[in-house]
Structures are given as structure tokens and as C-alpha cells.
Amino acid sequence: MSSAISPRSRRSEAGLDRRCVLAGAAAGLLVSALPGRAATEPSPDLAQLIARVTEGVAPERGRITLSIPALAENGNSVDTRILVESPMTGADYVRWIHLIAEKNPFPDMARFHLGPRAGRAEVSTTLRIAQSQKVAVVAALSDGRFVMTDADIVVTLSACIDGG
Amino acid sequence: MSFNARITMPTEAKAGEIVEIKVLTRHAMDRGGQSDGKGGTVPRKILNRLTATYAGEPIFRFDMHTGVSANPFVSFTTRAVATGDIIFEWREDGGATYTRTARLTVT
Numbered sequence: 212m213s214s215a216i217s218p219r220s221r222r223s224e225a226g227l228d229r230r231c232v233l234a235g236a237a238a239g240l241l242v243s244a245l246p247g248r249a250a251t252e253p254s255p256d257l258a259q260l261i262a263r264v265t266e267g268v269a270p271e272r273g274r275i276t277l278s279i280p281a282l283a284e285n286g287n288s289v290d291t292r293i294l295v296e297s298p299m300t301g302a303d304y305v306r307w308i309h310l311i312a313e314k315n316p317f318p319d320m321a322r323f324h325l326g327p328r329a330g331r332a333e334v335s336t337t338l339r340i341a342q343s344q345k346v347a348v349v350a351a352l353s354d355g356r357f358v359m360t361d362a363d364i365v366v367t368l369s370a371c372i373d374g375g
Numbered sequence: 376m377s378f379n380a381r382i383t384m385p386t387e388a389k390a391g392e393i394v395e396i397k398v399l400t401r402h403a404m405d406r407g408g409q410s411d412g413k414g415g416t417v418p419r420k421i422l423n424r425l426t427a428t429y430a431g432e433p434i435f436r437f438d439m440h441t442g443v444s445a446n447p448f449v450s451f452t453t454r455a456v457a458t459g460d461i462i463f464e465w466r467e468d469g470g471a472t473y474t475r476t477a478r479l480t481v482t
Contacts, residue, residue, distance in 0.1 A: 288444035312442055316408075320442025323451065328434050330393035330454035336437075337444040339406075 257313040257347055261359060264309050264319070264349050270357035277348050277362050279338075286340040286366040295332035295350045295358070299325075305332040306351040314344040327353075342369050378402055380475050382463065387480040388455035394479065396435075397450040398425070398463065406441035424466040425449065429479070430459030455481045 261270065278292040297305045304327045310320040323334045332350070340346065347361040379401040388394050400422065407419030419441065427435040435451045453461075458481045465473045 310442065315442050317441045319440050321440060322438040324436035324438070326434065328454055329452050331452045333452055335450045337448045339442050339444050
């Protein structure tokens with residue numbers, strides 16, 4: 212079929228197409244290879260990560276409100292808000308709040324150190340989430356106990372995928 | 376390295392009132408590990424700690440690792456006890472520190 216498109220431009224289009232297909236195939240290979248590599252590595256599971264932070268003490272569930280989007284379009288900056296129920300008096304307060312993402316390259320994301328002078332155990336920050344996973348919050352109370360909660364997050368565009 | 380911080384908090388508060396302090400920092404928070412094109416990798420360069428001192432006493436510390444986003448935001452609360460400066464100090468990988476001060480007047 213004759214068209215206004217010159218053979219030259221058609222050829223370049225075909226070339227572009229071939230490149231796209233190749234790039235797509237390469238990307239596909241890369242993507243399919245990534246989980247495979249991750250699966251062969253011994254991935255420390257969440258319970259172990261939490262036990263390391265609490266020095267072996269099993270935290271109780273509850274008392275923490277974790278506000279994190281269930282679906283994040285961009286894992287590079289995820290708004291997170293944490294509220295721990297605590298009177299925050301000299302006798303009973305939250306010592307610290309620790310954030311764990313089990314599938315991040317470095318699972319310990321951040322720790323907030325608070326004290327009775329905070330008045331309220333409420334903090335917020337922006338996190339990097341590498342991929343869809345469970346995000347856990349562990350809080351240490353002044354009486355030596357630990358409380359925790361977790362939330363599942365789906366990340367559409369992952370952080371940490373660039374930079375070869 | 377470009378660093379800048381915007382601290383949002385009330386300038387005055389009643390004694391005993393809980394004030395919320397929001398801190399937005401401009402920093403690349405380079406997590407490192409990328410290829411530098413010469414066979415090596417880029418070292419990590421993030422702000423690894425923010426401490427807040429209110430009237431000479433530490434009130435808040437934020438330990439950051441690579442899981443904190445570029446241009447990190449953090450908010451926390453403190454109880455207004457006395458008129459004084461709240462000093463924010465950031466520590467960067469490599470030892471550089473940055474300091475900002477905000478004044479809280481307690482009525």
C-alpha cells in the first residue's frame with residue numbers, strides 16, 4: 212500500500228520498533244530475574260527484624276495508629292503518620308518509635324526518640340518504600356514493654372529501581 | 376551540597392500547650408550504591424540524625440536511614456514549658472552539621 216511515508220522513514224520506524232521490542236524483552240528479563248535473585252538470597256523475615264529491634268521481647272499488638280496509604284503510586288516518598296496511645300507522663304511514655312520495611316534493601320527505615328516532654332506520641336515523616344510489602348511500627352514504652360502494628364502497602368512505582 | 380530547612384511551628388503558645396513542629400528539609404538523601412561510572416559505587420550521603428533541643432534540653436531525636444525519602448519531612452510535638460529557642464541540628468554522613476533555630480514564646 213502506497214503512502215506518504217518514505218521508505219526511509221518506514222525503515223527507521225521498523226528499526227525503532229525492533230529496538231523497542233529488544234528493550235522490552237531486556238526489561239522483561241531484568242524484571243523476571245529480580246524476584247528470582249531476591250528469592251535465592253536468605254531474606255530476613257519481619258519477625259526476626261522486629262526481634263532484633265526489641266532485643267528478643269515479643270511486642271504486643273495494638274495501641275498504635277499507623278496512617279500509611281494502602282496504595283502508593285510512588286515509593287520514593289510515602290507520607291506516614293504514627294500515633295501511639297500513651298499519656299506521655301514522666302512515669303509512662305513512649306521511648307522510641309521504629310519503622311521497619313522488610314523488603315527494603317536496608318529494612319530499618321527510621322527511629323523517632325521521644326520523651327515525656329513530647330506531650331503526645333505523634334510523629335509523621337516521608338518514607339522510601341522499595342516495593343509492595345508490609346511496613347511495621349514498633350514502639351518502646353518506658354516500662355520496658357513493646358507494642359507494634361503493621362500495614363500492607365502496594366507500591367506502583369518502586370523506589371530504588373534506578374542506578375545500576 | 377544544598378541544604379535548606381523550613382520549620383513550621385507556632386511562634387507563641389500557652390504554658391502546657393502541646394505544639395506541633397513540622398520540619399521540611401531540602402536534601403538529596405543519596406542512599407549510595409549506584410555506579411559512579413568508574414567501576415566503583417557512590418557512597419551514601421544522607422542526613423542521618425536530626426536532634427531538637429528546647430531551652431537547653433533535648434526533646435526529640437530522629438535517626439534516619441536510607442528508608443527516609445529525599446527532602447525529608449518530619450513532624451513531632453512538644454509541650455510548651457518556657458520561652459526559649461528550639462535548636463535543630465542535623466548531622467550528615469561525613470560529619471557535616473547544619474543548625475537552625477526557632478523561638479517559642481510561652482505566655
